[in-house]
Amino acid sequence: MALSPLVQTFVLHFGEMGGRWGVNRTVGQIYALLFLSDEPLNADQITESLGISRSNTSMGIKELEAWRLVRKRHIQGDRRDYFQTPDDIWQILRILAEERRKREIDPTLSLLRDTLMAEPANDLERHAQDRMRQMHDLIELLTGWAADVQKLDNESLGQLLALGAGVSRLLDVKNKITVFAQGKRRNRDPEEAA
Amino acid sequence: MALSPLVQTFVLHFGEMGGRWGVNRTVGQIYALLFLSDEPLNADQITESLGISRSNTSMGIKELEAWRLVRKRHIQGDRRDYFQTPDDIWQILRILAEERRKREIDPTLSLLRDTLMAEPANDLERHAQDRMRQMHDLIELLTGWAADVQKLDNESLGQLLALGAGVSRLLDVKNKITVFAQGKRRNRDPEEAA
DNA sequence: TTGAGTTTTCAGAAATTATTGAAATAACTG
DNA sequence: CAGTTATTTCAATAATTTCTGAAAACTCAA
The missing domain is CATH 1.10.10.10 (Winged helix-like DNA-binding domain superfamily/Winged helix DNA-binding domain)
Incomplete structure (x- = not known):
């Protein structure tokens, strides 16, 4: 051939x-x-x-x-x-994302979890551990988001991607709605203002 | 040391x-x-x-x-x-994403663009080219989205990530608003219904 | 159960990549 | 400028990874 x-x-x-x-x-x-x-x-x-x-x-x-x-x-x-190979290219994308996470990220996340358990012995270790915590938290946020997005169907995922930075505007709108709703709730129940 | x-x-x-x-x-x-x-x-x-x-x-x-x-x-x-290393871990994330794109994705995108220009010589090539187009379009969508998201400040990016699949609900809301707005526009200007 | 067709395994060869030490280059100081 | 310190380059070697051919293992039909 x-x-x-x-x-x-x-x-x-x-x-x-x-x-x-x-x-x-x-x-x-x-x-x-x-x-x-x-x-x-x-x-x-x-x-x-x-x-x-x-x-x-x-x-x-x-x-x-x-x-x-x-x-x-x-x-x-x-x-x-x-x-x-799988026909659906979106499916391929999901597989790729998940396998790369397993190989390239999970081992590090696991190590970070372990090291964050230890009690730092001095200031130097305290600083190192702080950096590790930053990395850990960011990775958790990213992988959690990825896991959520994994579940979207092709159409929703496509829509999300097409939106691009427009998602930012959408977030603004959401914030305004949330603030508004909280304002209203606070009016009804002043205790919650804390 | x-x-x-x-x-x-x-x-x-x-x-x-x-x-x-x-x-x-x-x-x-x-x-x-x-x-x-x-x-x-x-x-x-x-x-x-x-x-x-x-x-x-x-x-x-x-x-x-x-x-x-x-x-x-x-x-x-x-x-x-x-x-x-840069202090800001979000900044590190942006750099990493951009450099990996440059090294791991851009060369392929460029090759795909070239191959899509060629006239397929037979059915086999036609099918191959169609697969390449699928890949090309998906990568363009992804990199375009990434470029947009790159521009978000740390807080917005964090908010987006924290939202997770919740973004799906947000998209639903957006769709309803859009459909509603289109409906209203169509009422005013029937020509646009095409 | 035999044997032809097919796939997998694996030890060694080949190719590639990483690391070193020595020499070259560059940057500064008095 | 001469001498000193710091950094980079690069050919040689070490380490690792990839690839192959031969043999073993598996699968199925007769």
């Missing part, structure tokens, strides 16, 4: 970028190939298209399955395994 | 994680050390604290400066360069 120039370009690019995304060249290329393909491919097709060894293909697929970026498919009357 | 156990743990962890974040162990460790330090450090202090070579420190700092995650500082009456 010789690749068309268009596909070739994209596949090679993904191979090169792979390094920056935390996977090796082969993994990047396999993913790119499957992403563009209009039908599932088997390991031999991948091997031949990319000019790599069969075992390398096997390992690359294994890694992509661990990332949940590639799924196994079966074709009637064919014993071989076929592979494809 | 022997590191306190608390700092040591954090520094070693950042070294290990460095690989997953696209930098080498040394770079991760230097960053961690500077992030926790309550005062700027010079290259010799870093070298000694981490038990690495002076030249390795020099290269690590250079890379962190390229990331804009470390800044040079000077101390009165001392010829040596001192280094520190």
Whole structure:
């Protein structure tokens, strides 16, 4: 299977970028190939298209399955395994976000939680721990937000993204409404003003 | 400069994680050390604290400066360069987001733009190009949104994050208002109903 | 159960990346 | 300017990661 120039370009690019995304060249290329393909491919097709060894293909697929970026498919009357990427690109985005969080963020969050339990031994440690707390709190805020946004359906997510910084104006409106409501509540129940 | 156990743990962890974040162990460790330090450090202090070579420190700092995650500082009456990380953790977040976009996303976006210009030679290429367009459009949406959000001040950004999925409800409200406003406009100007 | 077809494993080779020490360069001081 | 201190560069080497080929393991049909 010789690749068309268009596909070739994209596949090679993904191979090169792979390094920056935390996977090796082969993994990047396999993913790119499957992403563009209009039908599932088997390991031999991948091997031949990319000019790599069969075992390398096997390992690359294994890694992509661990990332949940590639799924196994079966074709009637064919014993071989076929592979494809999820169709829905929004779904791919969600998977990517979640897997990267698991690999790149959770371990650090966990370590930070542990270190924040310790009693600082001196001023230097106190300052270090304070910095760690800042980092911890920010990461918690970010991952919590991401987890919430994960749950939005494609349409809502698209709408949120299209809104861009416009969300800021929306927040202003919300604040005004909240302040107004609080004002009204305070009028009814002066105790709550604290 | 022997590191306190608390700092040591954090520094070693950042070294290990460095690989997953696209930098080498040394770079991760230097960053961690500077992030926790309550005062700027010079290259010799870093070298000694981490038990690495002076030249390795020099290269690590250079890379962190390229990331804009470390800044040079000077101390009165001392010829040596001192280094520190930005204080404001929100600022660090913005820098990180922007640099990662530059390195991990922009090159792909640029390639996608190019490939989308080409005329597909057959159905296979047509399908591949369609997939690339999906990817392109999603990335544009995401980076555009990120660029907008970048501009928010710390407080607004914090508020947005704290809102979480609550933003969904806010969007619903906005939709109702918009629909209502359109309804009113349509009543005034029936031509626009198209 | 045999054996052909398929996939996975894994030790070693190849390629790449990280680190060092020495030398070069730059910046300052007296 | 000469001498001193500080920093950077870079070729060599060390460490790590990727890739391969051969063998093992698995799967299914006859």
